[in-house]
Amino acid sequence: MAEFDELLTLIKEHCTADQIKGVLRGATGNKDVKVSAASKEDLIEKNLRDAFRSHSIDIERLRDLLREAEENGPQHIYYLRTPSRDVAQTLTLDHVRSSLLGAQNPRRPTYSLKKEGYVVAEIRPWNRKKPLDWVVKFYGHETREEATGEIIPDGPNRLLKVYVRKEYRHVLLVRWNSPDLLELRVPRDSSIQRVDGWRRFLEQQLRPAIPFDRFRPWDLRKVSKTLFDLEASYKRIYRLGDAKLEDPHHNVVTFESYSPDGDLFAAAATQSAMKGLLDNQATHKQQRLLWLEQPDQGIEADISTLIGTRTENEVTFSRHHNSQGIDYVTGQLRAFSKR
Secondary structure (H helix, E strand, O other), rough: OHHHHHHHHHHHOOHHHHHHHHHHHHHHHOOOOOOOOOOOHHHHHHHHHHHOOOOEEEEEEEHHHHHHHHHOOOEEEEEEEOOOOHHHHHOOOHHHHHHHHHOOOOOOOOOOOOOOOEEEEEEEEEOEEEEEEEEEEEEEEEEEEEEEEEEEEEOOOOEEEEEEEEEEEEEEEEEEEOOOOEEEEEEOOOOHHHHHHHHHHHHHHHOOOOOHOOOOEEEEEEEEEHHHOHHHOOOOOOEEEEEEEEOOOOEEEEEEOOOOOHHHHHHHHHHHHHHHHOOOOEEEEEEEEEEOEEEHHHHHEEEEEEEOOOOOEEEEEEOOHHHHHHHHHHHHHHHHOOO
């Protein structure tokens, strides 16, 4: 089938061998499924194809494999909250689909790109554990001219800088996290303008379905203060790293740990200095947090985040994680916001 071939092409590009093996291991009860292969190419073209042809793995499992790989890379998440129950009750999956697609409701995701533009890739339920949650996914395409650093002499008084054209495939998401949280997710990028442009694009595209005037940015500065106050009681859950504080006169004080994911409170003097500022009405502008692995909850690796990267409702994930790990962080922020 055509979708299967499209999926294999993208899985080859975006998924790691370990991710593919994880899917195959889940189907090893069938004698036609093999996990080991001489190369990633064989793993996909032979093992994965054979598993699909023998019906040991269905198309939805392959869709999930690609989703995990391309939706959970380094990214910015902008959190918006609504206190209105009527808004939450209105934002159903059917409402969003009909508002954005009208009578056109594709039965399967699309993987095609629009040259120098964006397409709705899919509108789908999030997972079975949270049946009211949904996600709208966009694919974007962009061509950039990037300097190689190479300079070629062109005559006695001319130097030519060499550029190459590179094509990029972007994944943008809007996720409804019931009962009250909207997440705008865009990739990390060296260009602030590009990141802001993606966020504005998502808001513009979702306006037919979402009353953004009924939402407010989730102020995570208060959560950062709570995490600071309770740090000693939750050393098995998180560790504090770099921080920026702003006093009532808008002076900014920066605290840096010895390494990006290091313990900011390895020295008691740092904690004391931060406490003195916060007790005198300083607020968090930024706070790096390392959420420690929780194998019993399926969190197999530490998760590095930066709260308040540039706005009070922004959290940056610096590395690739799975969807469960990103949801875990959101859940922790929700829990600490109620303390």
